[in-house]
Amino acid sequence: xxxxxxxxxxxxxxxxxxxxxxxxxxxxxxxxxxxxxxxxxxxxxxxxxxxxxxxxxxxxxxxxxxxxxxxxxxxxxxxxxxxxxxxxxxxxxxxxxxxxxxxxxxxxxxxxxxxxxxxxxxxxxxxxxxxxxxxxxxxxxxxxxxxxxxxxxxxxxxxxxxxxxxxxxxxxxxxxxxxxxxxxxxxxxxxxxxxxxxxxxxxxxxxxxxxxxxxxxxxxxxxxxxxxxxxxxxxxxxxxxxxxxxxxxxxxxxxxxxxxxxxxxxxxxxxxxxxxxxxxxxxxxxxxxxxxxxxxxxxxxxxxxxxxxxxxxxxxxxxxxxxxxxxxxxxxxxxxxxxxxxxxxxxxxxxxxxxxxxxxxxxxxxxxxxxxxxxxxxxxxxxxxxxxxxxxxxxxxxxxxxxxxxxxxxxxxxxxxxxxxxxxxxxxxxxxxxxxxxxxxxxxxxxxxxxxxxxxxxxxxxxxxxxxxxxxxxxxxxxxxxxxxxxxxxxxxxxxxxxxxxxxxxxxxxxxxxxxxxxxxxxxxxxxxxxxxxxxxxxxxxxxxxxxxxxxxxxxxxxxxxx
Amino acid sequence: xxxxxxxxxxxxxxxxxxxxxxxxxxxxxxxxxxxxxxxxxxxxxxxxxxxxxxxxxxxxxxxxxxxxxxxxxxxxxxxxxxxxxxxxxxxxxxxxxxxxxxxxxxxxxxxxxxxxxxxxxxxxxxxxxxxxxxxxxxxxxxxxxxxxxxxxxxxxxxxxxxxxxxxxxxxxxxxxxxxxxxxxxxxxxxxxxxxxxxxxxxxxxxxxxxxxxxxxxxxxxxxxxxxxxxxxxxxxxxxxxxxxxxxxxxxxxxxxxxxxxxxxxxxxx
Numbered sequence: 086x087x088x089x090x091x092x093x094x095x096x097x098x099x100x101x102x103x104x105x106x107x108x109x110x111x112x113x114x115x116x117x118x119x120x121x122x123x124x125x126x127x128x129x130x131x132x133x134x135x136x137x138x139x140x141x142x143x144x145x146x147x148x149x150x151x152x153x154x155x156x157x158x159x160x161x162x163x164x165x166x167x168x169x170x171x172x173x174x175x176x177x178x179x180x181x182x183x184x185x186x187x188x189x190x191x192x193x194x195x196x197x198x199x200x201x202x203x204x205x206x207x208x209x210x211x212x213x214x215x216x217x218x219x220x221x222x223x224x225x226x227x228x229x230x231x232x233x234x235x236x237x238x239x240x241x242x243x244x245x246x247x248x249x250x251x252x253x254x255x256x257x258x259x260x261x262x263x264x265x266x267x268x269x270x271x272x273x274x275x276x277x278x279x280x281x282x283x284x285x286x287x288x289x290x291x292x293x294x295x296x297x298x299x300x301x302x303x304x305x306x307x308x309x310x311x312x313x314x315x316x317x318x319x320x321x322x323x324x325x326x327x328x329x330x331x332x333x334x335x336x337x338x339x340x341x342x343x344x345x346x347x348x349x350x351x352x353x354x355x356x357x358x359x360x361x362x363x364x365x366x367x368x369x370x371x372x373x374x375x376x377x378x379x380x381x382x383x384x385x386x387x388x389x390x391x392x393x394x395x396x397x398x399x400x401x402x403x404x405x406x407x408x409x410x411x412x413x414x415x416x417x418x419x420x421x422x423x424x425x426x427x428x429x430x431x432x433x434x435x436x437x438x439x440x441x442x443x444x445x446x447x448x449x450x451x452x453x454x455x456x457x458x459x460x461x462x463x464x465x466x467x468x469x470x471x472x473x474x475x476x477x478x479x480x481x482x483x484x485x486x487x488x489x490x491x492x493x494x495x496x497x498x499x500x501x502x503x504x505x506x507x508x509x510x511x512x513x514x515x516x517x518x519x520x521x522x523x524x525x526x527x528x529x530x531x532x533x534x535x536x537x538x539x540x541x542x543x544x545x546x547x548x549x550x551x552x553x554x555x556x557x558x559x560x561x562x563x564x565x566x567x568x569x570x571x572x573x574x575x576x577x578x579x580x581x582x583x584x585x586x587x588x589x590x591x592x593x594x595x596x597x598x599x600x601x602x603x604x605x606x607x608x609x610x611x612x613x614x615x616x617x618x619x620x621x622x623x624x625x626x627x628x629x630x631x632x633x634x635x636x637x638x639x640x641x642x643x644x645x646x647x648x
Numbered sequence: 649x650x651x652x653x654x655x656x657x658x659x660x661x662x663x664x665x666x667x668x669x670x671x672x673x674x675x676x677x678x679x680x681x682x683x684x685x686x687x688x689x690x691x692x693x694x695x696x697x698x699x700x701x702x703x704x705x706x707x708x709x710x711x712x713x714x715x716x717x718x719x720x721x722x723x724x725x726x727x728x729x730x731x732x733x734x735x736x737x738x739x740x741x742x743x744x745x746x747x748x749x750x751x752x753x754x755x756x757x758x759x760x761x762x763x764x765x766x767x768x769x770x771x772x773x774x775x776x777x778x779x780x781x782x783x784x785x786x787x788x789x790x791x792x793x794x795x796x797x798x799x800x801x802x803x804x805x806x807x808x809x810x811x812x813x814x815x816x817x818x819x820x821x822x823x824x825x826x827x828x829x830x831x832x833x834x835x836x837x838x839x840x841x842x843x844x845x846x847x848x849x850x851x852x853x854x855x856x857x858x859x860x861x862x863x864x865x866x867x868x869x870x871x872x873x874x875x876x877x878x879x880x881x882x883x884x885x886x887x888x889x890x891x892x893x894x895x896x897x898x899x900x901x902x903x904x905x906x907x908x909x910x911x912x913x914x915x916x917x
Contacts, residue, residue: 134881352830353882356710359826361881459780498775500759503720510823513716515684515759516707517691517775564870566750566819569718 135585136295137366137383140390140402143297144381144585147289149394150327154320155265156258157220157398175232176245179217179224179254182210188443190423191232195604195646196431199423199443200231200340207414213407214414219397222254225389225411228284228336228396234420234602235340239282239613246272246279259398260285264315264331277313277553281613283333284396285315288381290323290330292587302587303565306330309576310556332579333554334378334611340420341601344529345376346385347451355535357506360586362535374535378595378611381585385412419446420602422647427483431647440464440528441647446601453527462521462530463648466491483643489636490644494520499631503570505594506538514570520625529599530648537582537594541628542610544593545576549614549624554578561589568592578612600648618642671854671902674729676702676741678856679749681756682717685736687766689774692736693717693746695725697856702727703738704746708773710824711782717746722753724816724861726853726906736766745906747815805839805917812875814909816853817863819870821878829875832913833882843916844884848872848893851909854902863909868893871911879913 135143175191177183185207190197209215214225229235237255245253256275258265261284267274277283292300308316308323315331316322323330348371355362355374362371363383374380382388389411393399403411421443424430432442439445440463455462466488474481500515501507507523508514516522523538524530532538541547559575567573568590575592583591595611609615615624622638622645625631633641671677678697682704685692690707693716704725705714717723727741734740773783786792810832812825821829836844848871852862876891898908 352826353833354821354823354826354830354878356823356826359821359823359829359878361878457778457780461777496776508718511710511712511715513693513707514718514720515691516716517686519776521777567752569748569750569752570720572752 133294133296133298133300134361134363135292135300135381136363137387138295139366140387140408142382142387142391143293143295144289145391145394146297147293147327147329148287148391151287151321151329152259152395152398153400155260155398156269158252158258158269175230176241177209177215177226177230177232179215179222179227181215185209185215185231189231191605193232193605196422196426196428197424198232198234198602198605199419199421200235201419201443201447202414203417203419203447204413212410212414213403214411217254217397218393218403218407219399221257221259221398223257223397225339225392227253227255229339231420232605234605235338235418236336236602236606237282238606239278239280239608242282243279246275251275257396257398260287260396263313263333264318265321266314266318277333277613280553281333282335282608283613284336285331286334286378287315287321287329287331287395288379288584290328290584292585300587302583303589304559304561304583304587304592306580307558307560308555309558310552310554312553312555316555316557330557330580330584331555332584333613334579335598335608335613337376337378337598338420338602338606339415340418341446341529341599342376342385342415342418344449344451344526345531345599346373346416348373349452349533357510357534357538358590360588374537375531375596378598379582379585380535380537380596385415419443420605421446422602422604425483425647427479428487428643428647429480437468438464438466446528449528452533454525454533455527455530456519456521456525460527461495462525462527463491463494486640486643487647490640490642493633493637493641494524494644496521497631497637499629501629504538504540505568505570505590507540509569509590524597524600529601531597531599535596537591537596539570539581539593539595540597540625541593542595542614542624543577543579543581543612544571547628548578548593548612551578551612551614554612559583559589559592565589581611600645603648604646618645621645670858671856675727675902676729676856677724677726677853677902677905679722679724679861681753681758682719682721682723682746684719684759685738685766686760686762687736687768688762689768690771692738692766692768694736694738695723695746697725701738703735703740704744706768706771707775708771708783709778711784713784714744714746715824717748719756719759720752720754722749722756723747724749724853726816728903735768747818747906750817801835801838807914807916808835810835810913810915812871812911812913813907814851814871814911816851816906816909817867818909819864819867820874826878828913829878829882832915833879833884836884836915839915839917841888841915841917844879844889845914845916846872846876846879846889846891846911847914848875848891848911849908850893850895850897851905852897852900853905854900856902860897860900862897865895868895875911875913 187202187206189200216224230237233241261278262274263277291302294300311317363374365372365384372383386408389408390402393403423442453460469484469488498517498519501518502515526533557577561567561573577593580592582594607617609621615621622641626633680695683694685694692706693704695702724747727744730740730742732740781787810828812828848868850863850868852860854860872891872893876889880886
């Protein structure tokens with residue numbers, strides 16, 4: 086149950102003071118906008134885009150108000166011996182201390198994942214990434230575990246549930262449960278996290294602009310299905326005093342971020358849709374808009390604040406020094422597969438293949454378009470193709486399969502149809518292209534541009550049926566163009582970017598995720614709808630009617646597994 | 649004119665005024681479902697009108713001047729019949745402007761399989777990755793790919809107008825057309841502009857088969873207001889932005905009609 090006393094903590098009072106100040110600023114802005122001005126921009130329209138003021142993004146105060154209402158268990162201590170558990174399953178608990186070496190390898194189903202700290206070994210004791218940041222005992226590391234590609238896998242969470250009787254801070258009710266109002270001790274209350282690796286992301290509705298004022302959305306949204314009960318909950322739901330929409334998403338890898346955050350010289354306006362790019366509030370520069378599923382935070386720093394206040398239920402913003410250390414750590418850690426159980430050590434002494442493994446990630450160039458034969462997304466695997474004894478030697482056979490998979494990914498055309506923010510950017514619909522058309526960022530296979538698009542993972546009719554997830558009905562207003570491929574009425578499990586932008590054509594558009602460390606962090610897609618690599622391939626095969634052969638599918642799986 | 653109901657209303661048909669002649673004989677202005685004609689490399693885009701097939705263009709990439717339309721939507725085609733040999737079986741319309749009409753048209757689904765006689769050897773880019781750069785961009789690493797930054801404007805500063813073009817019946821800025829806004833903002837900042845005047849226009853197209861087809865009423869206001877808001881969102885002081893619009897459709901001649909669907913941004917020193 087919520088602890089009313091905690092709501093009055095001094096630290097939170099300071100936060101609310103800041104929020105109130107921001108609210109006042111927003112109110113003044115709105116009042117000015119409402120003053121009649123002949124020929125001025127429409128006062129009824131959105132005055133500001135989503136973004137951040139200082140380190141606070143507009144939606145965060147409303148989120149924090151909800152986070153502070155979620156119960157925090159007084160005893161978050163695991164019931165078993167912590168050191169033993171850590172040794173057994175490689176789980177880093179916030180505050181446990183110890184060293185994260187400059188290089189560490191972790192076993193996974195496919196082989197070994199590597200973690201490299203470019204800055205050298207990290208003393209985690211006292212490091213803000215590895216220490217609890219808020220009331221529920223979580224640190225950044227709780228959901229961004231080295232062994233799991235700086236994310237977490239569903240399997241690792243299941244082990245953690247069993248080993249701690251569900252008392253690990255990762256299961257905090259605020260978002261580690263399907264809804265905070267559910268019984269904390271029951272597995273069913275955490276089924277989305279345990280079965281699909283999904284954390285609850287709770288966002289204010291209507292969306293907030295940079296100052297926290299309401300944006301005017303282009304659509305109405307209704308809750309059609311609410312199996313967790315959170316969207317219709319009187320405290321946490323869309324009709325609560327603090328109207329909130331809950332969606333469920335996978336945590337993204339906090340690694341290889343020099344690629345993910347590279348802004349690539351993005352202009353004031355986003356090349357895909359002409360809307361204003363998100364701005365770093367400290368530098369005034371456009372940001373990549375590529376490291377969260379909905380691009381709601383402009384920088385790693387503002388993301389850390391959001392995470393501390395909401396995932397961590399912190400009562401105050403982390404100090405400037407703590408934020409710097411968190412960002413510095415995130416920008417120097419690299420994660421990628423290093424060894425395969427069939428393919429052996431994946432990178433040779435000369436660093437070949439030059440896009441595989443952690444060292445190549447550390448040393449690679451950022452901001453490079455990879456949808457070309459000069460600097461392919463994952464460079465070249467030609468030497469693996471040439472293995473003369475591939476039919477006899479399992480290692481050579483596996484490597485040849487990986488090389489073929491890279492070719493399928495890179496050069497096998499198919500018809501890409503009805504994908505918002507891909508077909509609409511000038512390619513037409515359909516367009517006859519390859520995986521690398523969208524997955525074009527060198528080394529990560531993200532999109533070099535601001536990367537949200539609707540590939541069908543959350544929207545009907547393409548999304549995998551998921552009765553355990555909420556379903557929303559989105560109705561685009563009559564005074565805006567309909568969604569170009571889905572029309573005016575859209576059913577979606579997660580409206581994605583549209584919950585931030587309020588735009589009809591952003592419904593179901595999700596920022597694509599990096600391809601690195603996949604072997605360590607199933608399930609996949611933002612809603613965890615692909616249990617394994619095979620299901621990723623099968624989804625695309627169905628979505629775009631590609632008709633991959635079984636050999637092509639296996640080659641793609643092998644290729645993805647070594648990244 | 650309020651914008652409520654703007655997009656629910658399909659574009660109005662109106663009789664051409666007495667001053668408007670019929671579209672020139674070499675002009676083809678019509679609305680039709682686009683058709684995809686596959687080839688061994690990239691697809692051709694076609695449209696049929698009064699029993700004839702017209703070639704519109706081929707798939708390339710975002711650096712192209714011409715962007716393909718969408719199946720699932722009708723397209724407004726505004727093109728000039730050329731003397732070039734047929735491509736993919738279609739009479740070549742060149743130049744042409746193709747607009748994706750906003751409302752869905754589920755009947756527009758036709759994709760034709762490749763045929764040996766249809767070749768597009770002129771395609772600058774195939775269906776896969778590029779040879780190194782975008783189809784119509786300078787080769788990476790060349791001087792042309794790194795043109796010098798334009799010189800900063802010097803006083804006495806001049807008023808300059810930047811034009812945002814639109815597809816037919818499209819009220820919003822796109823990724824490509826936002827370049828005009830980028831240029832306007834850059835210039836406004838460079839000269840410390842005293843005011844920016846935004847003017848939205850509504851177009852119409854003189855159709856080949858007779859009457860002009862007007863864009864939806866109210867679209868000029870929506871265009872102008874969105875541009876004004878976008879300028880404000882990227883840091884132009886709202887008090888310096890004046891927004892106006894002209895809802896009466898611009899005169900149509902059947903040739904230059906696509907250029908009249910626009911918003912202008914006048915940046916004054």
